[in-house]
Amino acid sequence: IGHLPDKIILEIFKYLRLADLCRFATVCRKWRTLAYDSRLWSRVSLRPEYNGLHVTNQDAVISVINYRSGSSLRYIELSADFITPVVLHELANKCNNLKYLTLDFSNAMQLHDFNDMNSFPCNLRTLTICLSEVIFMEGFMRKVYQHLSSLEVLHLIGTFELGDEEQEEIYEVINIGKIKAQTPNLKVINLYGISFVDDTHIEMLSSNCIHLDTLALNFCLRVKGSALKTLIQRCKKLKTLLLQHCGLEDQHMMAVEWQVSKIRELDLTSTELSNDCLMDVLIRIPGFTFLGLGYCEFFDDQILETMVEAGKLDHIRAIDISHTVNLSENAIHRFIMRKGRQIEGLMIVGKPKLAEQFFLNVIPLMKKMKIIVCGTPNGWFLRMGTRIHIDQIIIALSQHCSKLERLEVQWDPDTIRASDNSSKFIDQLRLKCPQLRCVTLSDGEYYEMVKSNFERADRKTVVRTTTNYSTSLVPLLSCYKDLLFN
Template sequence: MFSGNKSIAEYVRDIRRTSQAAKGAYSGDYTSSFRITRLPEKLILRIFSFLTHTELCTIARVCKQWRRLAYDEELWQSLKLRPEMGGLSVPTVEDFLNLINQRSGEGLRYLEISSDLITIPVLEELGNKCTNLRYLTLDFSNAMQLHDFNELMAFPGSLSYLCICLSDVIFMEGLMRKIYTSLSSLEVLHLIGTFEMAAEEEEEIYEVINISKIRAHTPNLRVINLFGISFVDDSHVELLATNCLQLECIALNYCLNVKGATFPMLISNCKKLKTLLLCHCSLEDQYIMSVPWEDSTICELDISSTELSSECLEYFLSRIPGFAYLAAAHTDFFNDTVLKHLVDANKFQELKALDLSFCPALTEAAVVSFLSIHGKNLKGLMLNGNPVLAEYFWTTVIPFLPNIQICVLGSPDGWFFKYNTRVHVDQILHAFAQNCPNLTALEIQWDQDTLRFSDKSRKFIDKLRYALFGHFPVCMRAHSIGLLGR
């Protein structure tokens, strides 16, 4: 497919060097025989699709052919215009309108914009001309006031995905009442709160967006994410359960006022619900134990950082039909008894991903026993933060993980756990290289004072380079490895 036996990654690298040279930023020896004129334009467009829009704007200065191809409408169907998130910077509304008209046109399908660009002319332009727009992100997180939208006459009406990043000081009703009627096609809705930016003590909590009206206009909603919204509580879960009957996923992570009181109605009404994410919610035993979990279709569950008792965990988890994904990280009462009870009840037959990081009540023997039975099916595993799971444990269980793709291990604060011996990481990495051919990402969190490398580390690094990155028939897919303590 590629002339000169080059991969597409090598072509992208050469193009980036060329663009750096055009800016005078690249001063290294560059002797590549790469000739862009030898490639068909269809292939050049494919290569350009791997570049960011900032890089496309730079390489457009190289020659007329590159300028024409870099500004091809096909490469501008997805626009990320949030500079603080690594997107392209568009300083004015006029510049944005020109960008839409000259680059994207009707082909625009994906757009992220910040509050400075969320104005009547922009939204009306999107509604009237960008008829293929399906994915839209409106970021108000850093805004201090909302524009006046009383005269808004158009809004994209074929969206399947909408993400709104909220602000604690902006009431969204001025905009929302103008766009409710355009939300009937929505299947995925993300409302991102300000939990990560909130102070420890808030004076007052305001309901800055009306979830009741949203659920009344989104009958086709399949996925809703209410991450970190301070005012969301059980009453809002009840509202969703009464109208959004097609829901397959509800994410309530970091909604601190959700206790689970209305979950029985949620399970009863939303028969298609498969995914329930409750990380850092204030779940209470009495409510969770009263839910008819055996009647649900839930197979993906996150109860990380909750304070449910071991009795509650054992009782309600064993009533869920089965798990494809389970996260119980930072759960003090998830112990050997709970794990064994779930294994004996055959709840892990379809398990693909598991997160039991920072579960201090789990012992090495219990985890080894579990992985010896179900490890062969796992594609994702997180067991970091448990000091008893050290070198011997990992060299023992890695052969049980032939299909693992993502793995996180180690404890970042060795001084706190008072390790008596150092962890010989060479042996662990060698075991991954020999037993896990599908590994794509590996993160090792032991700190520098805990990690120990072999006296033959140089030889080992050479072996690792060959094993993980392409010259050895193992771990051919690895693209990320992190040694946080090195």
């Protein structure tokens, strides 16, 4: 390997984690020089819990910024311990090409003193702030506001997953109103799981962000929808609206002038909208490329048929109709027979009557399929009366869905029926779907068989378990890369 040109070794090193590069730097002087080449340090994460570097002190962070990354740095994640005036000053003065910055305050108990901070990176395209439940950010943000005019993507990540339902007081730990006044160029706003966000904040954002084309409010329970009418009127470019598990109310949704909007991607998963409201809203929106309706219990055959007849799904690419109890299997079958050839993503979980024969009938129609989530997870009320011959479904996918990237099968080991030839069919799937990046299965004997098959082919990270992973259709959103965080 010592005879390889430096540029070849650098190309190899690009595939390694930064922690590995630090170890390789101890091999010899040549490898040290190559491992610390600034081109390999353009993306730096200093959050060890997210597979980042474990750094013990501020001086080490300064060393990384000055001597390894420098002007090549484009992306950096900082944990609360290293969000200090000194570090931010170095980033502002030494890293002119920094475009993506993540500030993680989620586990912090108190902030550093920012009274003396007089500089902050000012050419950012994307800013991600992971909020704390108890730390008020105003003292820090007061020094930051004037540097945010270049922002196009803003992520504010709340503590929904760590929250306590019995918590009495909810604190507004960051002033969204002041942020919007300084960010006229925002195109993508993602407010994820923030307990204090409500419709007043959405109205404030709509007043200044006229270029907004994507708004994600997933798991913001206090958003009722009263500001959506103003949002649609002011933000004429808005095409993606993600409202998963919001507290939406019928009267507010029906008051919006959806017919004049440019909404093409809509997620209403886990909302409690009525049948009349869903019919009113979905029929007035001009058309969909992405539609999430998982756990919408009032979405039924009539709404789906009306949407198809009205041409609202003529350009649909991805649809989630999981756990829609009032949507019949026959309606789903008719829909896929008509639109299956254009669908790239389908979630169809929680339908116990959709068994082996259904999938054998529809899979040949879905040539463009990239993501599919199917099956029925454990539960006495959804338990199937027959066992699923999983081999037949796997071989059908390998024969007809060569573009498949993600597959999740939620049937449990008591429902799945495999055979002695299962490994041969898994071979076919692995070979004929070269873009397959993730297979998620329920724990059990079949999972272990598939996992060992892919590991023997040196694809160790492909097969995962539903205990730790879940698949969604979000990679098919037009703004997916801008919505990624953590």
